[in-house]
Amino acid sequence: MGKRADKRRERAGERRARRGGSDKGAPELPELATHPWYSRTGELAETGMRVMARRLPSVIGQAARLAWRASRADTAVTISLNLLAGVFTAFGLLATTGVLTALFSAGPTPGRVRDALPSLALVAGAAALRAALQAGAGWSQARLEPQVERLVELRLYEATTMVALAALDDPDFLDELKRAETRGLTAAPRVVQHAVDVLTGAVGLVAAAGTLGVLHPLLLPLLLLTALPEGWTSVRSARMRYLTLLKLVEVGRRKWILSDLMTERRHAAEVRSFTMRPFLLEEYDRFAAYQRGVELDLARRQTVAKVAGDALQGLATGAVYVALGLMLWKGAVPLAVAGTAVLAIRTGQTSLANLVFAVNQCYEQGLYFGDYLTFCDTAEARIPRRALPSAAKEEEEVLPDDFACIRVEDVTFTYPGADAASLRGISLELRKGEVVALVGENGSGKSTLSRVIAGLYDPDGGEVAWDGVPLSRVSPEQVWDRVAVIAQEYTHWPMTARENIAMGRGGGPADPAVLAAARASGADEVVAELARGYDTLLDRRFQGGADLSGGQWQRLAVARGFYRDAPLLICDEPSAALDARAEHLLFERIRAHTDGRTVLLITHRLASVRYADRIYVLEHGRVIEEGDHAALMARGGLYAELYGLQAAAYGAADPPAAQRSPAGRPNSDRTSTVKN
Numbered sequence: 001m002g003k004r005a006d007k008r009r010e011r012a013g014e015r016r017a018r019r020g021g022s023d024k025g026a027p028e029l030p031e032l033a034t035h036p037w038y039s040r041t042g043e044l045a046e047t048g049m050r051v052m053a054r055r056l057p058s059v060i061g062q063a064a065r066l067a068w069r070a071s072r073a074d075t076a077v078t079i080s081l082n083l084l085a086g087v088f089t090a091f092g093l094l095a096t097t098g099v100l101t102a103l104f105s106a107g108p109t110p111g112r113v114r115d116a117l118p119s120l121a122l123v124a125g126a127a128a129l130r131a132a133l134q135a136g137a138g139w140s141q142a143r144l145e146p147q148v149e150r151l152v153e154l155r156l157y158e159a160t161t162m163v164a165l166a167a168l169d170d171p172d173f174l175d176e177l178k179r180a181e182t183r184g185l186t187a188a189p190r191v192v193q194h195a196v197d198v199l200t201g202a203v204g205l206v207a208a209a210g211t212l213g214v215l216h217p218l219l220l221p222l223l224l225l226t227a228l229p230e231g232w233t234s235v236r237s238a239r240m241r242y243l244t245l246l247k248l249v250e251v252g253r254r255k256w257i258l259s260d261l262m263t264e265r266r267h268a269a270e271v272r273s274f275t276m277r278p279f280l281l282e283e284y285d286r287f288a289a290y291q292r293g294v295e296l297d298l299a300r301r302q303t304v305a306k307v308a309g310d311a312l313q314g315l316a317t318g319a320v321y322v323a324l325g326l327m328l329w330k331g332a333v334p335l336a337v338a339g340t341a342v343l344a345i346r347t348g349q350t351s352l353a354n355l356v357f358a359v360n361q362c363y364e365q366g367l368y369f370g371d372y373l374t375f376c377d378t379a380e381a382r383i384p385r386r387a388l389p390s391a392a393k394e395e396e397e398v399l400p401d402d403f404a405c406i407r408v409e410d411v412t413f414t415y416p417g418a419d420a421a422s423l424r425g426i427s428l429e430l431r432k433g434e435v436v437a438l439v440g441e442n443g444s445g446k447s448t449l450s451r452v453i454a455g456l457y458d459p460d461g462g463e464v465a466w467d468g469v470p471l472s473r474v475s476p477e478q479v480w481d482r483v484a485v486i487a488q489e490y491t492h493w494p495m496t497a498r499e500n501i502a503m504g505r506g507g508g509p510a511d512p513a514v515l516a517a518a519r520a521s522g523a524d525e526v527v528a529e530l531a532r533g534y535d536t537l538l539d540r541r542f543q544g545g546a547d548l549s550g551g552q553w554q555r556l557a558v559a560r561g562f563y564r565d566a567p568l569l570i571c572d573e574p575s576a577a578l579d580a581r582a583e584h585l586l587f588e589r590i591r592a593h594t595d596g597r598t599v600l601l602i603t604h605r606l607a608s609v610r611y612a613d614r615i616y617v618l619e620h621g622r623v624i625e626e627g628d629h630a631a632l633m634a635r636g637g638l639y640a641e642l643y644g645l646q647a648a649a650y651g652a653a654d655p656p657a658a659q660r661s662p663a664g665r666p667n668s669d670r671t672s673t674v675k676n
């Protein structure tokens with residue numbers, strides 16, 4: 001199916017190229033390629049009236065189901081008021097015949113006008129009612145849209161926050177997510193809106209057609225004749241627009257990236273210090289010029305299509321009036337009926353133009369909405385079953401609140417789409433109250449292993465068990481509740497300092513645990529300098545917001561880990577950005593810390609793991625050495641080598657007294673780290 005569509009697209013592309021290309025006059029930028037996110041746009045560009053007609057019912061069905069779930073009352077009101085408005089349109093048109101019959105009859109004018117008054121009142125009443133009904137339908141339709149929006153957004157975010165973490169490492173999944181988020185979300189309310197417009201247009205058209213059918217059966221095909229050029233122009237113009245969109249997708253992305261570089265605060269210093277301004281402006285202008293060329297070309301081609309369409313429509317309308325004149329001349333229809341027919345044809349044409357436009361829009365947005373639906377289905381299928389509230393609770397085991405021993409047995413793990421496994425048969429133990437360290441070179445698998453232990457990734461093989469209860473048999477929340485993580489990469493939450501520590505748990509103004517955690521991590525010194533202390537918003541994008549240095553942020557991230565009263569604390573490179581004093585304080589705290597808690601420590605600062613109860617050395621996803629510092633040093637393996645390298649580096653950096661800094665201050669922090 002996908003391949004056939006690709007072939008169709010290819011062939012159509014070749015046809016366009018043979019015709020001289022659809023974008024004659026637009027400059028070329030050879031480096032631009034279409035991103036697969038926008039494959040839909042290509043599909044759309046090849047869509048003709050037949051494909052649209054075939055797929056439209058299912059799109060309208062999806063829209064109707066969505067609207068129904070968002071609000072039954074508003075959906076029912078929108079549909080029924082629109083239908084009723086159609087009835088009054090037809091009624092008004094038919095009443096017009098009465099008016100015209102009275103006006104065109106023989107006799108003095110005042111008498112004819114008097115005779116026409118009852119029908120005139122009916123026409124006026126029908127018009128007023130129709131207007132009121134349409135206003136009511138518009139109002140309920142407007143109410144429907146935000147409700148639909150809320151529904152689709154919630155479904156997406158519920159799925160993205162619950163899906164297995166590994167899904168977010170899968171490039172295909174991320175691609176689908178981006179598509180659903182950027183186009184799919186906004187498409188949902190539009191699909192509903194355009195589906196209602198399709199209904200409104202269809203009702204108006206049926207009303208006009210029904211009226212014509214009642215007046216004379218031959219008039220009906222005449223209406224359709226005038227409809228064709230309008231439909232043709234509309235579809236053609238829309239397809240041109242899609243093709244242009246396709247051409248501009250990559251340009252839009254490049255321009256967006258460049259504008260981000262030129263306007264975002266985080267790039268501003270480098271833009272200046274590397275004197276990037278002329279380069280960025282020139283690049284931006286190149287893409288903008290290309291875009292302008294493509295858009296001007298589109299405007300020209302759309303105008304040509306419109307002129308051709310209007311000319312055709314003029315001819316068709318002329319033919320209709322000639323036919324109507326002939327019918328009148330031959331006495332097939334009376335003058336009053338012909339007059340009403342003219343009105344009905346005009347009403348029908350307007351409804352038809354609206355209908356064609358709505359069908360086009362509905363179809364386009366329906367494709368993007370389809371992306372959204374596909375993504376939600378994929379994401380919901382990737383939520384671990386045991387995480388679902390509906391999962392059979394009797395099958396679930398309960399994790400002990402505390403534990404005596406966490407056992408990792410023969411664990412293997414490969415990231416989605418990765419060629420090689422990141423963990424290959426790892427076994428180890430964490431006993432209550434211990435500090436256990438993971439050591440190894442970059443990419444050896446330390447962080448991945450810590451995430452498996454924290455219940456963030458499910459291993460492909462082997463298992464992690466807390467006092468014999470395998471994590472695969474408990475809901476992820478149970479594990480996350482019992483583990484505190486100080487992660488290597490942490491989020492700068494755009495919240496207050498207090499919320500950055502408490503992370504949605506307690507943390508009221510008088511929460512002593514927040515203060516204790518801040519003291520233990522050195523975050524209290526950071527907070528003391530903030531204008532509003534713990535209530536300072538840590539985001540410069542907002543009025544009164546503050547920002548912190550890398551190390552200050554890390555102190556907060558450490559406080560976050562200490563604040564959670566969990567039996568297992570995982571510290572993954574917790575000191576990378578800390579100054580020497582803060583780092584010293586942190587490891588002192590970890591060493592002294594335990595008060596019954598267990599610490600899994602990952603760090604390249606080997607001086608800090610000397611006091612660990614056990615050290616596991618990882619290489620290429622395997623444990624290659626295990627023991628305490630003394631045992632590993634005596635063994636003379638990788639650990640001893642890495643430790644020796646660091647110790648030697650510190651030793652070499654220790655300047656003799658004569659070479660100290662001009663101020664004569666020895667570097668006491670460094671010395672103390674080595675001595676530690």
Ligand SMILES: Nc1ncnc2c1ncn2[C@@H]1O[C@H](COP(=O)(O)OP(=O)(O)OP(=O)(O)O)[C@@H](O)[C@H]1O
Binds near residue numbers: 418440
């Ligand atoms: N999200 C990911 N998707 C695919 N592969 C990944 C991902 N994260 C890590 N890897 C790969 O898994 C392996 C182990 O990475 P991991 O981050 O666990 O190493 P690490 O020992 O913590 O390294 P470092 O000391 O640099 O922090 C590496 O080969 C890495 O390329």
